[in-house]
Amino acid sequence: MKSFKYGDEKITDKEILIAVPSMIIGVGVLSLPKQITETTTAADGWISILAAGLFTMVMIWLTGKLAASFPNQPFITYTSTLVSRPVAMFLSFSYGVIGICLAALIMRTLTNIAKQYLFTQTPSEMIALAFLLVVVYAVAGSRAGLFRLNMMFFPIIFFITFMVLLFNMRWADPNNFLPVFQSDIRGYLNAATDSVMAYMGATIFLFYVFLVKQPEKTPKMLALGMGFPIAFYLIVFFLCLTVFGNVATSNMVYPVIELAKRVEITGGILERIESLFFVVWIMAVFNSTALAIDTSLLALQPLFKKVSKEKILFTISPIIFFIGMFPEDFKELQDFQSIFGIIATAYSYIMVIVLFIIMKVRGVGGSG
Amino acid sequence: MPIRAKEGRATKWLIEGDDVLRRSLMKRTEKKKDIQKERVHDQPLKTTIEANISDLKQILGDPDDLVVRYFTVGDKEHAAAIVYINGLIDTALVQNNILENLQTKTLELKEKEAVTLFDQLYREFISVADTEKSSTMEKVLSTLLSGGTVFYLDGISEILVLNTAGGENRSIEEPVSESLIRGPRAGFIEDIGTNAAMIRREIHDPSLRMKTHQIGERSKKTLAVFYIDGVIHPEILAEMNRRLDSINIDSAIDSGYVEEWIEDSFLSPFPQIINTERPDKSAAAILQGKAVILVDGSPFALIAPIALGNVLQSPEDYYERWMIGSFIRLLRYLGAFFSLFLPGLYIALVSYHQDLIPSELAFSIAATREGVPFPVVVEAALMVITMEFLREAGARLPQTIGQTIGIVGGLVIGDAAVQAGIVSPIMVIVIALTAIATFSIPLYSVAIAFRLIRFAIMIGAAIFGLYGIVLVYIMVNIHIVNLKSFGIPYSTPFAPTFKHDWKDLVIRAPLTTLVKRPSFLQTKDQRRGEKA
Structure with missing residues (x-):
């Protein structure tokens, strides 16, 4: 007899599998084809996207392997075993900051897109605040609830994206693929860097694996879950490219939403579905933001043991709001995005690799 | 006593729901219980009938429907009495199986001692199936008030409590609130x-x-x-x-x-x-x-x-053949969607996202809205609230008048409002469609919940358009994933996922394939049919 345990705060492998695309697919992909086509010719960017994806897949597998070697131990505990407590506390704190900045960044980008596609009159602050309040409501609830939300929104997001892609098929022009392999190495590298940042968020699972009861299969599940964003990014990129062509794509701010704009459902009740697509996309963005904030909660909580989860949450949410509102315009937001992106991704990946090497050298940790 | 204000209570509410509140309520009630214990009439009974009856009358305030019937039993004419409350008992049972037996058949009894006589009466003469001995006033009171009869014998502090509950009951009828086309016609009654x-x-x-x-x-x-x-x-x-x-x-x-x-x-x-x-x-x-x-x-x-899936299920899904059952269930999901989102979507589209509506439709909407003095939010709120009034009025009035209300309210007011130019005809269509969709939800208590959420969505749509709708939708989802029913997550079997349960969720698979009980209930015996 199975005991009545699925109702508690543990998460399952299936939920981990869905959480990976839920975390990674967010606002990044909406502008990814533009960034890629800026530095590569024709469709060559797919190599960068694939390479960056595979790299992230390896990293997420390492993340899972590292965390799963210490089953049911939170981040701070096992890093303390590996690199002493003060260092572990620093690492944890830095992750708290990364989570806050990431959430702020996503929130602000979403606000900008909403302003561009949904309403031009409403002040950004109101749009951002409403979104942030909903996210805070979610994070204040149970942690397992967040993963359940991922599970509930994933099919909806998948469905609407699939529809958008499907309806765009007929405009796809294969000639836009040509010429192949004309980009230079620098272009590939730039595109790959952009792609790595679009896959940002993979290392948050350092903090979540301890919620999995038997994490033997978790690294595999994480890597498998990484397959969704890779496939999704590739398909989106190919479609943008074949529908719009390289030059046009590089001149659009959010080519993916422009894809949705082209959808025409004959006899439909709705004429243009880009607003609808974006509205559903808010769910995906919501998932990423909620997980980012929750990660920083998980990272900060062990440092302030006497403070309750809610108090930390209510302290960091205004900070998130102010950081998010800090960039004055689109240009500053982009600068913030690229600087933060490079620092955060480089920092977290180096940290995972170093921690993993230390674990292997010292031979600590369970059988994994 | 006010509920003790705890630090961070407001935030706790968000998280553990109302468990905190419930606990503080319980603390309150526990105290109350202690006080009540002292009041309980658990003193032992006395040995004479007179004393017992006067005690009883004093506690009950000597009500007029308390019947005390004195008589004697046995050859030695021991004083005895039965007590009951008029109307609550089955009179025939008391007359034939208690009174008659005790009065006529005990004449031969030569027993002198009250204790042994009492025992003999209990064993041989009282023909009521559910009979027990007792000796507390509390038992006497609970028996009397729930339709029982109490038998006293003089000279002994014990009594017999007899379950003679009777009285009139409604006959079994077809359930009013859940009528089905196919399926058993019986419904529960009050007993x-x-x-x-x-x-x-x-x-x-x-x-x-x-x-x-x-x-x-x-x-x-x-x-x-x-x-x-x-x-x-x-x-x-x-x-x-x-x-x-x-x-x-x-x-x-x-x-x-x-x-x-x-x-x-x-x-x-x-x-x-x-x-x-x-x-x-x-x-x-x-x-x-x-x-x-x-x-x-x-x-x-x-x-x-x-769990969430259960609220849109009806027994009829299983009584009709599975394709029809599945179709009706899908229809109900669509109905739930309309019931929740339709007015909100209309508000959002017309007041924020006119560009989403196909141009021809947009023209006809604009044409019908010409001359309507209110913004679409006010118009919608007006109609939805009118609809709620009509619904409530129709439910309260006797059935025959209820129909009149439907006609007067729905047709006459709706038509007059359009003619007067207060609301647009399309709004009337939207609201009517919403109301009909709400009726397709099989459970009344769920339909009410949906009505409340519909208002939230309308407010969201009024403030932020589609963005507001999706935020409210996300909030409802957040609430659902944090909600539990006896420890079972409300969002199951969607998440946590139980694939097998999906066969009986949005569609209803053939019964022959539903070999297992719902997995989300984690039943001990998992298979339907054969016994473990």
């Missing part, structure tokens, strides 16, 4: 004995258990929990019994009182326990591994634990 028998008639399993609780401090009411031992998960059962024991109220007039006491979160618009008038639905739930609670005096049984 718990009859209701329990109806469930027993559906399930002949020897493992069917019935556990009774007495609830209510001032008026003890019987409450019965039905489940199948070996199917229901023991932790769910334990939790249910724990919660039932924590109930502390004057009286449970209807099962709704019990529902609100034992549900997980009373801050939620969603019912975490569903109610039904149908014995067949109750029996099906018991067989699935759920528990059914019957409360004396209420024709509504409670079914728990439930």
Whole structure:
């Protein structure tokens, strides 16, 4: 007899599998084809996207392997075993900051897109605040609830994206693929860097694996879950490219939403579905933001043991709001995005690799 | 006594729902219980009838419907009495099986001692099946007030309490609130004995258990929990019994009182326990591994634990062939979607996103809205509230007048409002469609919840358009994933996912393929049909 345990705060492998695309697919992909086509010719960017994806897949597998070697131990505990407590506390704190900045960044980008596609009159602050309040409501609830939300929104997001892609098929022009392999190495590298940042968020699972009861299969599940964003990014990129062509794509701010704009459902009740697509996309963005904030909660909580989860949450949410509102315009937001992106991704990946090497050298940790 | 203000209470509410509040309430009630204990009439009875009867009359305030019948038993003419409350008992039973036996058949008895005579009467002369000895005033009171008869014999401090409950009952009729085209026609009535028998008639399993609780401090009411031992998960059962024991109220007039006491979160618009008038639905739930609670005096049984999928199911889904059942269920999901989103979507599209509407439709909407003096939000609010009035009025009035209200309200007012140019015809269509869609939801308590959420969505749409709708939708989802019904996540089997349960969720797969009980209930005996 199975005991009545699925109702508690543990998460399952299936939920981990869905959480990976839920975390990674967010606002990044909406502008990814533009960034890629800026530095590569024709469709060559797919190599960068694939390479960056595979790299992230390896990293997420390492993340899972590292965390799963210490089953049911939170981040701070096992890093303390590996690199002493003060260092572990620093690492944890830095992750708290990364989570806050990431959430702020996503929130602000979403606000900008909403302003561009949904309403031009409403002040950004109101749009951002409403979104942030909903996210805070979610994070204040149970942690397992967040993963359940991922599970509930994933099919909806998948469905609407699939529809958008499907309806765009007929405009796809294969000639836009040509010429192949004309980009230079620098272009590939730039595109790959952009792609790595679009896959940002993979290392948050350092903090979540301890919620999995038997994490033997978790690294595999994480890597498998990484397959969704890779496939999704590739398909989106190919479609943008074949529908719009390289030059046009590089001149659009959010080519993916422009894809949705082209959808025409004959006899439909709705004429243009880009607003609808974006509205559903808010769910995906919501998932990423909620997980980012929750990660920083998980990272900060062990440092302030006497403070309750809610108090930390209510302290960091205004900070998130102010950081998010800090960039004055689109240009500053982009600068913030690229600087933060490079620092955060480089920092977290180096940290995972170093921690993993230390674990292997010292031979600590369970059988994994 | 006010609920003790705790630091960070407001935030705690968000998280553990109302468990904190519930706990503080319980603390309050525990104290009350201690005080009440002292008042309870548990003093022993006296040995003479006169003293006992006068005590009893004093406690009850000498009511006029208290019948005390003095007589003598045996050859030695021992004084005896039976006491009951007029109207609550089965008069024929008391006359034929108690009074007649005691008066006529005991004449030969030569017994002198009251104690042995009492024993002999109990063993040989009182022909009431449910009889027991007792010696406390409390038992006397509870027996009398629930329709029993008390037998006193002079010279002894013991009494006999006889279950002679009777009185008039409504006959078994077709359930009003859940009528089906196909399926059993019987519905529960107010009498718990009859209701329990109806469930027993559906399930002949020897493992069917019935556990009774007495609830209510001032008026003890019987409450019965039905489940199948070996199917229901023991932790769910334990939790249910724990919660039932924590109930502390004057009286449970209807099962709704019990529902609100034992549900997980009373801050939620969603019912975490569903109610039904149908014995067949109750029996099906018991067989699935759920528990059914019957409360004396209420024709509504409670079914728990439930999950989100259950609120859109109807027994008829299983009685019709599976394709039709599935189709109707899909239709109901669509109805739920319309009921929740239609007015909100209309507001959002017309006032924020006109560009989304195909141009021809946009023109016709604009044409019909010409001359309407209000913004679309006000127009919609006006119509939705009118609709709620009509619904409420129609439900309260006698059936024949109720129909008139429907015609006058729906047709006349709707038409006049359009003619007067206060609302646009398309708005009337939208609201009417919403109302009809709401009626397709099989459970009234769920339909009410949807009405509340519809208002939230309309407000969201009025402030932020589509963005507002999706934010409210996300909030509702957040609430659902944090909600539990007796420890079972409300969002299951969507998440946590149980693939097998999807066969009986949005569609209803053929019964031959539904070989397992719902996995989300974690039943002990997982397979339907053959016994473990």
